[in-house]
Amino acid sequence: MQMPVPNPAILARKAQIVRRLQSVLPADAVVHDPADTRAYECDALVAYRCAPLCAVLPRTTAEVSAVLRICHEEGVPVVPRGAGTSLAGGALPTADCVLLGVARMNGLLEVDYPNRFVRVQAGRTNLSVTGAVEAQGFFYAPDPSSQLACAIAGNIAMNSGGAHCLKYGVTTNNLLGVTLVQMDGTVLEIGGGFLDAPGLDLLGVICGSEGQLGVVTEATLRILPKPEGARPVLIGFDANEVAGQCVSDIIRSGVLPVAIEFMDRPCIEATEAFAHAGYPDCEALLIVEVEGSPAEIDEQLARIIAVARRHNPVEIRESRSEAESARIWLGRKSAFGAMGNINDYLCLDGVIPVSDLGLVLRRIGEMSREYGLDVANVFHAGDGNLHPLILYDANKPGDLELCEEFGAAILKLCVEVGGCLTGEHGVGVEKRDLMGVQFSDVDMEAQLRLKDVFDPRWLMNPAKVFPLVLTAGRRAA
Amino acid sequence: MKPATEAEVVECLAAASGPLRIVGGGTRGIGGTRGEVLETGGLAGISLYEPGALTLVAGAGTPLAEVEAVLARAGQRLAFEVPDFRALLGRRGVSTLGGVVAANASGPRRVQAGACRDALIGVRFVDGAGLVVKNGGRVMKNVTGLDLVKLMAGSWGTLGVLTEVAFKLLPVPEASVTLRLPGLDDARAVAALAAALGTPYEVTGAAHWPGQGTYLRLEGFSGSVDYRAGRLAEVLAGFGAAERVDGVARWQAIRDVTAFAGCAGDVWRLSVKPSDAPGLVARSGAQAVLYDWGGGLVWLLMPEGADLRAALGGFSGHATLVRAAAETHARLATFQPEAPPVAAITAALRARFDPRGILNPGLM
Numbered sequence: 001m002q003m004p005v006p007n008p009a010i011l012a013r014k015a016q017i018v019r020r021l022q023s024v025l026p027a028d029a030v031v032h033d034p035a036d037t038r039a040y041e042c043d044a045l046v047a048y049r050c051a052p053l054c055a056v057l058p059r060t061t062a063e064v065s066a067v068l069r070i071c072h073e074e075g076v077p078v079v080p081r082g083a084g085t086s087l088a089g090g091a092l093p094t095a096d097c098v099l100l101g102v103a104r105m106n107g108l109l110e111v112d113y114p115n116r117f118v119r120v121q122a123g124r125t126n127l128s129v130t131g132a133v134e135a136q137g138f139f140y141a142p143d144p145s146s147q148l149a150c151a152i153a154g155n156i157a158m159n160s161g162g163a164h165c166l167k168y169g170v171t172t173n174n175l176l177g178v179t180l181v182q183m184d185g186t187v188l189e190i191g192g193g194f195l196d197a198p199g200l201d202l203l204g205v206i207c208g209s210e211g212q213l214g215v216v217t218e219a220t221l222r223i224l225p226k227p228e229g230a231r232p233v234l235i236g237f238d239a240n241e242v243a244g245q246c247v248s249d250i251i252r253s254g255v256l257p258v259a260i261e262f263m264d265r266p267c268i269e270a271t272e273a274f275a276h277a278g279y280p281d282c283e284a285l286l287i288v289e290v291e292g293s294p295a296e297i298d299e300q301l302a303r304i305i306a307v308a309r310r311h312n313p314v315e316i317r318e319s320r321s322e323a324e325s326a327r328i329w330l331g332r333k334s335a336f337g338a339m340g341n342i343n344d345y346l347c348l349d350g351v352i353p354v355s356d357l358g359l360v361l362r363r364i365g366e367m368s369r370e371y372g373l374d375v376a377n378v379f380h381a382g383d384g385n386l387h388p389l390i391l392y393d394a395n396k397p398g399d400l401e402l403c404e405e406f407g408a409a410i411l412k413l414c415v416e417v418g419g420c421l422t423g424e425h426g427v428g429v430e431k432r433d434l435m436g437v438q439f440s441d442v443d444m445e446a447q448l449r450l451k452d453v454f455d456p457r458w459l460m461n462p463a464k465v466f467p468l469v470l471t472a473g474r475r476a477a
Numbered sequence: 478m479k480p481a482t483e484a485e486v487v488e489c490l491a492a493a494s495g496p497l498r499i500v501g502g503g504t505r506g507i508g509g510t511r512g513e514v515l516e517t518g519g520l521a522g523i524s525l526y527e528p529g530a531l532t533l534v535a536g537a538g539t540p541l542a543e544v545e546a547v548l549a550r551a552g553q554r555l556a557f558e559v560p561d562f563r564a565l566l567g568r569r570g571v572s573t574l575g576g577v578v579a580a581n582a583s584g585p586r587r588v589q590a591g592a593c594r595d596a597l598i599g600v601r602f603v604d605g606a607g608l609v610v611k612n613g614g615r616v617m618k619n620v621t622g623l624d625l626v627k628l629m630a631g632s633w634g635t636l637g638v639l640t641e642v643a644f645k646l647l648p649v650p651e652a653s654v655t656l657r658l659p660g661l662d663d664a665r666a667v668a669a670l671a672a673a674l675g676t677p678y679e680v681t682g683a684a685h686w687p688g689q690g691t692y693l694r695l696e697g698f699s700g701s702v703d704y705r706a707g708r709l710a711e712v713l714a715g716f717g718a719a720e721r722v723d724g725v726a727r728w729q730a731i732r733d734v735t736a737f738a739g740c741a742g743d744v745w746r747l748s749v750k751p752s753d754a755p756g757l758v759a760r761s762g763a764q765a766v767l768y769d770w771g772g773g774l775v776w777l778l779m780p781e782g783a784d785l786r787a788a789l790g791g792f793s794g795h796a797t798l799v800r801a802a803a804e805t806h807a808r809l810a811t812f813q814p815e816a817p818p819v820a821a822i823t824a825a826l827r828a829r830f831d832p833r834g835i836l837n838p839g840l841m
Contacts, residue, residue, distance in 0.1 A: 187818070256648065292701060296700070418615050423616070425620070
């Protein structure tokens with residue numbers, strides 16, 4: 001993967017830039033020794049690494065503003081970083097950038113139960129938002145699987161989803177306000193403790209903008225009352241297509257599950273060997289979870305099971321207790337660990353119309369044989385968000401490249417059937433060069449104009465989201 | 478001008494020599510703008526409806542009523558409960574999907590199901606320079622590229638002319654129950670709504686109509702709705718005895734603000750933190766009010782020409798002038814003036830997407 005050539009003039013001015021940053025930050029908040037900057041050389045897309053010029057770890061919006069003003073004056077690119085859990089390389093540095101980490105900005109600023117929101121500094125972890133309000137019976141709904149580690153700042157940058165977004169939506173549907181610092185240091189306050197922002201929906205534009213528009217330092221988040229309870233049912237099928245049809249029929253039946261998770265045979269076998277969850281021996285299984293009181297759960301599960309029976313399931317396993325629920329979820333939750341135990345893998349994130357699940361899974365199976373690489377599928381079926389895991393051997397020359405080529409072919413297929421390249425991980429550097437598959441140059445030009453407005457000098461999070469050839473003129477200007 | 482295709486919209490924009498007033502069905506536009514009328518009603522028709530994927534794609538000029546009828550036949554709906562403001566604003570005409578999106582028009586269920594902008598998953602539009610842009614798509618989850626879908630929702634035709642929109646849908650629930658608490662003053666009513674919205678019983682409507690009552694709506698399977706209505710009444714016992722009432726007409730009246738239809742006076746819309754609302758209303762000088770969204774949305778009937786923003790002084794939130802004489806719209810600004818750095822972004826966005834400044838100039 002290609003990255004822009006670092007600007008030698010910036011590299012040569014490192015000492016001066018570091019001194020200026022030190023003048024506005026405490027000594028421990030500027031990391032510039034090459035032995036220390038290596039800690040920031042990659043995020044969770046570990047195949048690509050590059051240490052930044054230096055890293056800064058501000059604690060307040062005012063410090064972020066001061067840092068950005070200096071970088072703007074110096075013409076230095078800035079790469080914002082939440083907790084570094086991006087699977088798309090959204091926080092991959094360039095050698096001539098200042099990496100701005102928000103991890104020290106983790107304060108809880110305001111909790112308002114009557115109006116159902118919290119205001120946090122954006123470096124706070126996702127799970128600790130729920131942690132701060134759960135004693136009062138509330139939770140923060142978006143739950144990416146990295147929620148123990150990932151930061152709200154990164155969730156906003158990538159518009160993160162999670163297993164429960166079928167019912168509760170993704171980050172953009174649960175975000176009420178942000179403080180955003182533009183590249184020139186200007187502080188914007190957007191939205192707040194009310195439901196709709198005035199004027200143009202800048203909040204909706206900022207959410208999911210992958211650090212292209214500015215640095216989010218504070219966020220107002222909607223909190224929801226916790227449901228009384230939740231229970232899943234596990235349903236096994238003898239074909240992927242049948243399981244896919246069952247997902248569509250459940251959705252049509254009027255029940256709104258909080259989650260519909262799908263696993264295919266390779267994934268079931270790998271997790272069985274790893275976690276011994278006792279899953280049935282079948283081609284595909286669904287885990288469907290519903291919420292409510294015990295009686296409400298019974299009623300919804302009965303309706304789901306009635307739908308499933310029309311598809312001749314191999315097995316139906318309805319949870320009756322917390323322990324049974326935990327066993328049903330055990331395999332799903334250890335799926336990624338199980339796959340990692342077998343081999344290196346690339347995790348994709350394409351989305352397709354739910355109605356095309358069967359077709360797309362069959363095509364992926366055929367491509368798997370053509371490329372000679374195994375694929376396991378485990379994903380959020382209710383909203384068509386696929387996560388094919390392509391297995392490869394990082395030590396075998398050429399295997400990563402082959403794997404990436406196969407991954408690109410799968411994502412092209414997703415777009416062909418009416419879907420998109422990424423449902424919750426973001427584009428980052430990983431899918432940057434595939435954007436032309438989904439968008440025309442004019443479509444992308446409209447997005448570039450949006451960035452022009454917020455970051456006219458194109459210094460924020462360089463070389464992400466858009467193909468480099470499309471942005472070269474703007475970056476050089 | 479009434480283009481029948483996207484290509485004709487491009488031609489209209491290319492040929493425009495002055496300002497254009499972008500109109501769907503003309504049922505919900507607010508504020509003043511000028512220019513030759515460009516109607517989008519010709520861009521009609523549902524191009525894709527997949528009940529099993531909960532998705533609909535249609536031309537921006539498709540009548541809302543046609544879409545609602547098609548969805549109803551399959552037991553589905555647009556969950557954000559589109560208001561009908563024809564009586565309130567004294568309009569006739571046929572509401573279109575594009576107009577709904579341009580106004581981000583969202584009713585009482587916004588508290589639970591989200592706004593129009595949350596259900597909108599894809600757009601096609603022609604910008605002020607005549608370029609055809611698509612963003613989003615037809616799938617429920619999509620973080621590919623920057624989100625222009627949200628930007629277009631609620632942009633009142635100032636950034637481009639919508640030609641096609643795609644929505645996420647939800648099933649129509651089997652049953653609906655409405656509870657009414659009588660006799661609460663505004664502050665107690667908003668406290669009751671907050672208490673209800675803080676329970677796990679999934680309230681899908683939370684409104685207070687002074688003099689009429691405080692209303693809560695629950696929807697879902699009948700057994701579940703009965704159970705939750707019972708539990709909710711217990712939680713709210715301190716606010717009085719909740720009675721079950723017929724809800725359909727009541728929620729429609731709240732959604733459409735029919736109480737202010739035909740009344741003399743200006744209509745304002747206030748978006749605030751719910752707990753701030755009663756205090757703000759007390760100093761507003763309003764003749765009548767209606768609280769929706771748990772108190773977070775307040776409709777106010779004000780004396781003609783009165784400046785609500787001046788009456789409130791500094792407050793957290795925003796006020797929109799929805800119905801008034803043209804002179805009042807011109808004098809007070811239809812939309813809440815923005816803080817300078819935000820106003821600079823807004824102006825720059827409009828300049829980028831509408832370089833000639835021809836789309837609904839003067840609006841927003």
